[in-house]
Amino acid sequence: MIRAGFWAMGGYARFVWPSIGFALSVLVWNVWSALRHQARTLVRVRRALQMARSEES
Amino acid sequence: MPWFFVVAAGMIGYGLVDGLVFAPPDYQQGDAFRIIYVHAPSAWLSLFSYSTMAFAGAVALIWRIKVGYAVAAAAAPIGASFTLAALVTGSLWGRPMWGTYWAWDPRLTSELILLFLYFGVISLRQAFEDPARGDRASALLGIVGFVNVPIVHFSVYWWNSLHQGGTVMRLGKPEMPGSMLWPLLAMLCGFMFFFGAVLCMRVRGEILLRERQATWVREAVQA
Numbered sequence: 001m002i003r004a005g006f007w008a009m010g011g012y013a014r015f016v017w018p019s020i021g022f023a024l025s026v027l028v029w030n031v032w033s034a035l036r037h038q039a040r041t042l043v044r045v046r047r048a049l050q051m052a053r054s055e056e057s
Numbered sequence: 058m059p060w061f062f063v064v065a066a067g068m069i070g071y072g073l074v075d076g077l078v079f080a081p082p083d084y085q086q087g088d089a090f091r092i093i094y095v096h097a098p099s100a101w102l103s104l105f106s107y108s109t110m111a112f113a114g115a116v117a118l119i120w121r122i123k124v125g126y127a128v129a130a131a132a133a134p135i136g137a138s139f140t141l142a143a144l145v146t147g148s149l150w151g152r153p154m155w156g157t158y159w160a161w162d163p164r165l166t167s168e169l170i171l172l173f174l175y176f177g178v179i180s181l182r183q184a185f186e187d188p189a190r191g192d193r194a195s196a197l198l199g200i201v202g203f204v205n206v207p208i209v210h211f212s213v214y215w216w217n218s219l220h221q222g223g224t225v226m227r228l229g230k231p232e233m234p235g236s237m238l239w240p241l242l243a244m245l246c247g248f249m250f251f252f253g254a255v256l257c258m259r260v261r262g263e264i265l266l267r268e269r270q271a272t273w274v275r276e277a278v279q280a
Contacts, residue, residue: 006078010088015153019146020073023095026142027069027251030135034258041262045269045278052275 061254068247076240083237092150094241098248100143103171104206106136106252110178111203114196124260126192127267129199130182131259135252137175144168155219163212164220171209174202188267 009016076094083090110132117125147165148158159165178195185191208215213222233241268274 003078009091010082012087012089012153015089015149016077016091019092019095019149020077022145022149023099023142026099026138030138030251030255033134034255034262037259038262038265041266041269042278045265045274048269049275049278 058254058257061250061257065247065250065254068243068250072240072242072244072247076237076244080237080240086154089150089153090237092146094244096143096146096150097241098244099139099146100168101245102248102252103136103140103143103168104209105249106132106139107171107175107199107203107206109256110136111199111206114199118193118196118200123267124264126196127260127263128256129178129196130192131256131263133175133179133182133195133199135255135259137172137179139248139252140168140172140175144172151219160219162219163216164209164218167205167209167212170205171202174198174205178202 007013072094077091080091082088110129113125113128113132115125116122117129144165147168151160151165152158178199181198182188182191182195185194212218213220265274265278
């Protein structure tokens with residue numbers, strides 16, 4: 001059961017909720033960024049591998 | 058690595074619910090104090106990431122252990138993002154408490170310098186055509202910039218500061234009651250596990266990128 005006035009945060013809602021939101025978005029960005037970094041790295045490695053193969057043939 | 062994420066999600070979830078819903082309001086700051094549950098872990102990680110980056114850079118420079126450069130490169134963007142989070146959440150906390158979003162206070166200014174140091178380290182690594190030179194230069198900047206870490210931490214004790222002193226990391230007993238402290242400790246641990254998980258992901262990518270000509274990487278990618 002959420003206490004009464006929870007969303008209002010005692011009148012500080014416009015400071016508390018954006019802080020929580022920004023911090024959580026930083027967490028999400030970190031995961032997204034790490035996944036993107038891995039995916040791009042795999043693409044680069046595979047491309048290098050293909051180039052090496054084509055040079056061999 | 059998935060377990061790190063599971064533990065991090067559990068601890069952050071518990072910390073947020075306990076801190077936002079069940080912890081009592083502060084007798085002076087009211088509910089605005091709840092920003093501490095994201096601000097303090099972000100600020101802590103901003104320093105911890107920098108220390109990790111500088112230590113890894115030093116290990117790589119001194120003992121020529123190449124994985125150190127990969128760890129330093131991986132830690133920099135994570136640390137920069139948490140430094141930005143610490144500055145933004147601190148600014149949002151400062152407005153109702155100090156009456157301003159920003160003041161050239163020692164703690165705030167040194168934290169801003171930390172963010173610029175992160176940007177410098179990231180930019181310097183990418184500024185060289187030769188990645189090995191970029192690694193060495195950025196590691197050196199990281200080590201030199203480490204002098205700012207104790208300045209950030211002790212600035213509230215060394216100078217007159219608007220920023221409050223330490224409440225958890227102090228030699229004596231923490232100043233917070235348990236009902237406020239436990240969710241904060243859970244958030245700190247959760248952020249640390251999160252940092253560990255994301256760092257592992259990034260280091261894996263960095264090693265793959267740096268060793269892409271190696272046979273083991275080619276075999277791993279083909280598999």
